[in-house]
Amino acid sequence: MFADYSITELTSIFAMQGFAGLILFSVFVLMALGLAIIFGQMGVINMAHGEFMILGAYVTYLTSSLFAEYLPSVYGSYFFIAMIFAFIVTAALGALVEWSIIRHLYKRPLDTLLATWGLSLILQQLYRTVFGAREVGVTLPDWLMGSYALSDSIEIPINGLFVMGLTIFITVGVALMMQKSRLGKQTRAVVQNRPMAAAVGINTEKVDRMTFALGCGIAGIAGSAFTMIGSTGPTSGQLYIVDTFLVVVFGGASSLIGTVASAFTISQAQSTMEFFLSGSTAKVLTLLTVVGILMLRPQGLFSLKIRR
Amino acid sequence: MTKIQAFIGRYQLSHLLILAALLLVVMPLAMDIFRLNLVGKYLTYAFVAVGLVLCWGYGGILSLGQGVFFGLGGYCMAMFLKLEASSPEQTAIQSTPGIPDFMDWNQLTALPWFWEPFHSFGFTLLAVILIPALFAFIIAVAMFKRRVGGVYFAIITQAIAAILTILIIGQQGYTGGVNGITDLRTLHGWDIRTDSAKYILYFINAFLLIGCLFAARYIIKSKLGRLLVAMREREDRVRFSGYDVSSFKIFIYCIAAVFSAIGGAMFTLQVGFMSPSFVGIVPSIEMVIFCAVGGRLSILGAVYGTLLVNWAKTSFSESFPELWLFAMGALFIGVVMAFPNGLAGLYQTYVEPRLQRFKKSSDPALASDMDALKTAEIKPNKTKDTESAAEEYSHAGNQ
């Protein structure tokens, strides 16, 4: 398959596809971060995670429309406000969902999966009713338009660069928070030994709710970032949910580094193959490889050997 | 008596016979062929739901990819029918006559090798059973031998459903792509689109389903059924009682796959096409809700649940299409949170006690029979061969 291309062309192809892969990587990481927190730390499968992300995207879309309507002079900065809104709205919905559904099902993880799937159906239909079935897109501010020419044949789009920077920023932030902040420490304490955590005065119910809300909030930010590179429809979230779960499981569920590494591997593999093969074949091969590896190594790429 | 145990005892033959009568007599008499064909279509999903009762309800293995097996069964059958519908005479206008139309549209000039054996009906029937069984076996061995279960298994099966869908859609020339394999007409020259054929196919379908129900009932009532329940609660204890836990899980998963595949094949025959929209994540997880609505521990409940949800879906989609997803979503949440034992659970808590009281008061002679029936329920494993031994032991217990 390489025969038709010269060496320089191949280099450019790999660079461009590599960069396209990096954008996919960013989406995966942002979505997977929230999932990894919720699944890795709480053992809860949230099938509505994609819909939380799309909620963040819709909030961003609404904010951008508001800015375009009322504050066109500062349109360039709408994104930062939108991101904060997206976080707050999705985190609040997350807390509500945890309170009303998830907390009753902690002992039944498979049932949680079904209930959150039901939630995802409801949210999808809600989006369709409110925003219509057609995809909506935001108008990028001027400073995110265009691309940066690295060489004659390699061009890097600026919005992609921005999303990547944002991803790194959020990932580091989340990692720091899980390591250093009070909530992060409390979450890990609850995960490791719930009765003991309760005994030393941690309000485990509150920690659960905060953790779940945090995971959903990060999904909201992911949705915000998603508007930079694609348009948003009611079912856009569902397209990514399986991939993202595979990313999290492949990375070893409870390790953030593992999540990032596996998102990188999967996205790069997929986008590089995409250029040479058809999109669907690339995706099938990627997913098959991941599933195959998971069958051989179910604990994922990164995991600790612990006493069962 | 705890819930699970009560459920094991629920499979009274009479309940099964009532369902059989409903499917074989009442429905064909009460409905026109259009409605009956619709019921027949729903019943093909019931195969999947019954399989899910076995592997999810009893085995604790939630598969979110049962559509894969439904689809494999359905596609095997569709390939055979398609080949019959693509004889050189019927496809004379194509640039390559004698191959299915969608292949011709996709510039294929010869039949792919894996289509060749599907000229034979015998091979097709074997393939409907064996290909899904083999596929399930490979997945199950890989996962269960390595002790992967629970949500991990659910996610992996979901991914497999996604992979197969993408593959089918992507490989249009070989699979018919997103439209699936359509325009199926005859089976050995017998036109399956006529009303009489639809009647016959409905009855074949119903008989096969009842056969699967009997098989499922046998499995549940055997020691294997109790082992599955035991495994779900105390997997380690079962393992350290000398059982190879994974082999039981592999077995039950393969059984569920075969049931689904039979349903898929019957779907193709009754509805006249097969498409990737019955393979992917969404249909697979919908089939789980059929099972959950009926009651995840009740094979008969699964059939009723499937009929009910699909009937609701059809009526909703006709009148309020946009409300259906809300209703479906609410159904998922509601069943899981409020009625984890589904219709069967409701029947057991509310209907049955009244029924028994009614029977008792109306016919005192029956009362003693009912008591006998009740004790039979508590000892679910009491089969004819063992009755004497069990009786002996219960006498000894009374002394």
Add this chain to the structure above:
Amino acid sequence: MLETNKSIPKKDFVLSIEGLTVSFDGFKAVNDLSLYVEEQEIRVIIGPNGAGKTTVLDLICGRTKATEGSIKFKGKELTKLNEHQIVHAGVGRKFQNPSIYEDLTVFENLELSYPRGRNVWGALTFRRDAEVVAKVKEIADMIFLGDKLDMNADLLSHGQKQWLEIGMLLIQDPELLMLDEPVAGMSVSERKQTAELLQRITKDRSVLVIEHDMQFVADIADRVTVLHQGQVLSEGSMERVQSDPKVIEVYLGH
């Protein structure tokens, strides 16, 4: 009882563990451990928390895989076998917390443990015949539950659940029975009954027991092994171990 453990026994070892090591991320829960159990011996393992007692049982029954070393049972290497194969070889294991099927009756609990129909086909065709019923009744009488066969297991008292689990092992007639704290949470009279039970069932098998209750240990043990930090600290008769200065140091020294 044997006076010392130094005299070379004439009987064969049923179980010989040599150089057994297991590490969890570098932490050696069991470190180069060697242990020999004779036929028809009741051996009690004691030791402070975290000494690796339960891990040793986990290693023998295949629940945890050894990093190094060998476990030979009647000349058969167990470290390479699966859990169910180890059970088939004749090793039975009782867990620390009673592990029984609470949804099933006492009878069904014992029946499921009956060693017949252990593969898929066998389980599908298993029949409750007179032989099964007789054996279940025999075991139930032995574990003081003869009149509770029809009772659901979750209605049993804690002590009765412990007995039931012992019964579930006995019905398989293992040559090595491993019990993890069999009298934990039992009343005084239940303890006495359990000690009697163990004396009775050990007639034709070896028993490996983990226990904290020193009076109970003194009642049943032929020999006692003291574990500390994954290694054998002391071994011998109860009196000998109790007077061993190293043991006193570990138990009382800090």
